[in-house]
Amino acid sequence: MYTEPIPFLSFTAQHQPIASEIQEAMKRVYTSNWYVLGEEVASFEAAYAKHNEVNFCIGVGNGLDALTMSLLACGVTRGDEVIVPAHTYLATWLAISRTGAVIIPVEPHEGTFNVAPAGIEPQITSRTKVILPVHLYGQACDMTAITSLARKYNLAIVEDNAQAHGARWLKTRTGSWGKVNATSFYPTKNLGALGDGGAVTTDDASIASFIKQYRNYGFEVKNVAVREGVNSRLDELQAAILRVKLRYLETWNEQRRQLAAIYLERLKNIGDIILPLSDKEAHHVYHLFVIRTERRDALKEFLAKQEIETMIHYPIPPHLQKCYEHLSFRKGEFPLTEKIADTSLSLPLWPGMTSNQVERVCDAVKNFF
Structure with missing residues (x-):
């Protein structure tokens, strides 16, 4: 179908x-x-x-x-x-x-980014x-x-x-x-x-x-x-x-939170996925929904074959960008930042996205693992 x-x-x-x-x-x-x-x-x-x-x-x-x-x-x-x-x-x-x-x-906090x-x-x-x-x-x-x-x-x-x-x-x-x-x-x-x-x-x-x-x-x-x-x-x-x-921002943000809640529930304990941590004092508005996995590139390719588009935020950390070579930061100097860059994958999420679409993404991720 x-x-x-x-x-x-x-x-x-x-x-x-x-x-x-x-x-x-x-x-x-x-x-x-x-x-x-x-x-x-x-x-x-x-x-x-x-x-x-x-x-x-x-x-x-x-x-x-x-x-x-x-x-x-x-x-x-x-x-x-x-x-x-x-x-x-x-x-x-x-x-x-x-x-x-x-x-x-x-360096960032590993759970909240x-x-x-x-x-x-x-x-x-x-x-x-x-x-x-x-x-x-x-x-x-x-x-x-x-x-x-x-x-x-x-x-x-x-x-x-x-x-x-x-x-x-x-x-x-x-x-x-x-x-x-x-x-x-x-x-x-x-x-x-x-x-x-x-x-x-x-x-x-x-x-x-x-x-x-x-x-x-x-x-x-x-x-x-x-x-x-x-x-x-x-x-x-x-x-x-x-x-x-x-005028619609609060409504759209609430939709983002509801969609993120589905991801957080459906992707628990799947493979080596690390889900984003929401601090208890923070009201998260999920501009992006970012997961982490050592198999990031393979998962991205697999999802693309299922016609599910994903993105990486961000593949090259600022300290390793060519424009900052003059600052002499070395690879390995910010290991957690580099680890996040190598393992992060942003899943689809936008206001108006349906719960069925989120479920389909979750099913595809589960099938991959």
């Missing part, structure tokens, strides 16, 4: 029910005749700030710019040190590089300026421990919240713990635009002012530049789309 292929990600179930709302939002922008830093951006910034339980949201061009600006807003400059996960997407490291600061990697707080303190020196936790795959880092360290050593926290829209640690939103925080609205994110986009969140009015100026050439008012800035502004069209999608 023929069965439909299962893609790694599909937007269809998300976008079809809200197509008329999205189209109306796009039409609103088109007919407004105002296409840069207008009412749509301002309204989305207000809505996302409220959703994220912070005073300020500043829309920018993409997540990498959001991270870079957040570090600059903390005064990070050449020679400063920023503590960052060894296991993360390359953009987190690139943001540090763009400031001229020194990248100080820390997030940076292990116990590894942070030994890396703190007199040159440390920022701790940059990444809420990876939709789960909050241990912000209780990280906040405690930041206070003890008078360090700033900059959260990378690109994969955890709507997540919480205890009852507090990710993206609201740090002095200033960055996120991405790349289309695949839990809250995704229909193109690039990003934002900075903060409770600090002076930082919000800095970001607003920096994203727009450094202008305080039109044609009056008070600092050297860049051109990185959230697009009016993307802001209008995000305003619509933000």
Whole structure:
């Protein structure tokens, strides 16, 4: 019996029910005749700030710019040190590089994939300026421990919240713990635009002012530049789309959690699979569902033959990327990060995916083993 292929990600179930709302939002922008830093951006910034339980949201061009600006807003400059996960997407490291600061990697917790707080303190020196936790795959880092360290050593926290829209640690939103925080609205994110986009969140009015100026050439008012800035502004069209999608984020996140619960139940005690651990204090929103197995490559190939698409997040750790050869990190220097890179496999999961589709993936995995 023929069965439909299962893609790694599909937007269809998300976008079809809200197509008329999205189209109306796009039409609103088109007919407004105002296409840069207008009412749509301002309204989305207000809505996302409220959703994220912070005073300020500043829309920018993409997540990498959001991270870079957040570090600059903390005064990070050449020679400063920023503590960052060894296991993360390359953009987190690139943001540090763009400031001229020194990248100080820390190994992850083996179960949650997030940076292990116990590894942070030994890396703190007199040159440390920022701790940059990444809420990876939709789960909050241990912000209780990280906040405690930041206070003890008078360090700033900059959260990378690109994969955890709507997540919480205890009852507090990710993206609201740090002095200033960055996120991405790349289309695949839990809250995704229909193109690039990003934002900075903060409770600090002076930082919000800095970001607003920096994203727009450094202008305080039109044609009056008070600092050297860049051109990185959230697009009016993307802001209008995000305003619509933000209304559905909590529903979509709950669907992700329900699908993940099926995976967690059905894949228990199968082969050598290591299932993701959800910290009891974290409200996980499952941007990705990542398992680990020593037979990762063979399993990926097997599933592909069953027309089940999977992905690897991430096959090459930042410290082994060619662009960072000059940092002289050696293979084996971050063994757990490398082990995760060699054994991780991301299974299909998206809002609107059916329980039957998840069951079929689980059956295929079980058949492989």
